[in-house]
Amino acid sequence: MEGLIDEILPDGRFGxxxxxxxxxxxxxxxxxxxxxxxSVVGDRVHVEMTPYDLSKGxxxxxxxxPGQGPxxxxxxxxxx
Numbered sequence: 378m379e380g381l382i383d384e385i386l387p388d389g390r391f392g393x394x395x396x397x398x399x400x401x402x403x404x405x406x407x408x409x410x411x412x413x414x415x416s417v418v419g420d421r422v423h424v425e426m427t428p429y430d431l432s433k434g435x436x437x438x439x440x441x442x443p444g445q446g447p448x449x450x451x452x453x454x455x456x457x
Contacts, residue, residue: 378434382420391416391436393424401426403434414439 384392386402389410393403403424405416416422416439423438 378424378426380422380424382416382418382422385418391422393422393434393436395424399431401432401434403436406435406437409436409439 378395378397380393380395380401382391383394383400386392388404390402390404392400394400401424403422405414406425409416416436420442421440422436423440424434425437426434
């Protein structure tokens, strides 16, 4: 499923409004945490859901927003 992050909750969870107008609570997948992929309010995300509890899910992908670079400027290494 796809949706939009509309709220940041404690413990690394997010409120996500799905494209079909349902609202769920989702947490970030382990790979996203491992590679430090940050999500903010307004990001489009892909969510995996379980058929057993349709109010919870896992964020597995954050779509790149146009105009946003890969991050801040990188500092050069100190050379003597």
